[in-house]
Amino acid sequence: MNNEKAKKVSLFFGVLGVATVLLLHYMVFFWVPTESSMGIVQRIFYIHVPSWWVAFIAFGAVALCSGVYLWLGDDRLDAAAVTAAEGGMIFTSIGLLTGPLWGKIAWGAWWTWEPRLTLALLLWFIYLGYFLVRRSTLNPERGKRLAAVVGIIGVLDIPLIHVSVSWLRSLHPEAVVLNPDGPTLDGSMLATLMVGLLAYTLIFISLFTMRYTTEVLDRATRVQST
Amino acid sequence: MISLKGVNEFKNNAMAILFLALCFPGMAQAQATASSLGSQSLGRPYWHVFTAYAIAWLLVLLWMVAISRRLGRIEDRVGSAVRD
Numbered sequence: 001m002n003n004e005k006a007k008k009v010s011l012f013f014g015v016l017g018v019a020t021v022l023l024l025h026y027m028v029f030f031w032v033p034t035e036s037s038m039g040i041v042q043r044i045f046y047i048h049v050p051s052w053w054v055a056f057i058a059f060g061a062v063a064l065c066s067g068v069y070l071w072l073g074d075d076r077l078d079a080a081a082v083t084a085a086e087g088g089m090i091f092t093s094i095g096l097l098t099g100p101l102w103g104k105i106a107w108g109a110w111w112t113w114e115p116r117l118t119l120a121l122l123l124w125f126i127y128l129g130y131f132l133v134r135r136s137t138l139n140p141e142r143g144k145r146l147a148a149v150v151g152i153i154g155v156l157d158i159p160l161i162h163v164s165v166s167w168l169r170s171l172h173p174e175a176v177v178l179n180p181d182g183p184t185l186d187g188s189m190l191a192t193l194m195v196g197l198l199a200y201t202l203i204f205i206s207l208f209t210m211r212y213t214t215e216v217l218d219r220a221t222r223v224q225s226t
Numbered sequence: 227m228i229s230l231k232g233v234n235e236f237k238n239n240a241m242a243i244l245f246l247a248l249c250f251p252g253m254a255q256a257q258a259t260a261s262s263l264g265s266q267s268l269g270r271p272y273w274h275v276f277t278a279y280a281i282a283w284l285l286v287l288l289w290m291v292a293i294s295r296r297l298g299r300i301e302d303r304v305g306s307a308v309r310d
Contacts, residue, residue: 025279041271044278051282090289098278105271203286211293217300221307
């Protein structure tokens with residue numbers, strides 16, 4: 001993808017994303033009803049869940065690109081993987097920081113070492129390790145391959161995070177959308193959540209495109225300058 | 227030769243758009259004080275909600291700034307290569 005095309009794609013998704021974010025904020029602060037048991041703090045849910053949704057998409061992309069990179073050795077796939085990993089870290093951090101803000105009000109504690117929270121924190125550390133491994137070898141190509149392996153192994157934590165609530169003794173609220181019995185959320189809350197998921201996905205696609213283009217440019221100019 | 231003009235134009239536009247988005251939670255809070263929410267005091271749960279939204283957009287903004295700085299470094303490198 002050339003610069004101009006990347007700019008257009010990124011701008012298109014960026015404008016759509018910001019418009020959806022504005023709609024999300026309107027819905028969260030003025031439209032959606034307050035949840036009866038948790039009260040106003042439940043509104044954190046509308047950014048907490050989308051941040052994890054995007055993080056899981058990003059780390060899924062890391063695993064996919066890393067797997068194909070190990071197979072084909074195409075440097076663009078490694079660039080896409082490192083870009084997705086960076087985005088995944090950002091959105092995982094949002095999830096890890098917004099969760100305790102809800103937990104302090106709902107549970108009376110910022111953090112508890114229950115299965116889902118612990119596995120979620122582990123995911124953050126796995127992808128921190130992804131970046132550390134990349135820089136830990138003298139041969140950059142070897143670092144990329146080792147990081148690709150970490151990227152593939154790390155994604156295995158995601159299904160564990162998902163099932164931890166039902167399989168293990170967990171304090172975390174159970175799934176209200178991806179529930180075997182169907183969504184259990186009120187219609188307006190579900191609509192607000194869907195807008196949040198869309199907004200975060202669009203913002204991620206926009207920034208991913210821009211960051212990926214930057215990464216490819218960076219590598220190209222490094223090759224030219226050496 | 228790699229053209230960075232388009233990417234930099236995008237960077238400026240995107241920064242302006244994100245700035246507006248970041249302002250929005252603040253606007254919503256200001257308006258809330260004038261609506262039915264305003265009849266209640268802004269207790270601790272409200273501040274947790276506003277802090278959560280602020281953190282979310284701050285981290286997204288930080289990622290964007292990091293991308294912009296990286297673009298700037300590439301531009302400098304290309305510029306110095308052209309001068310040499």
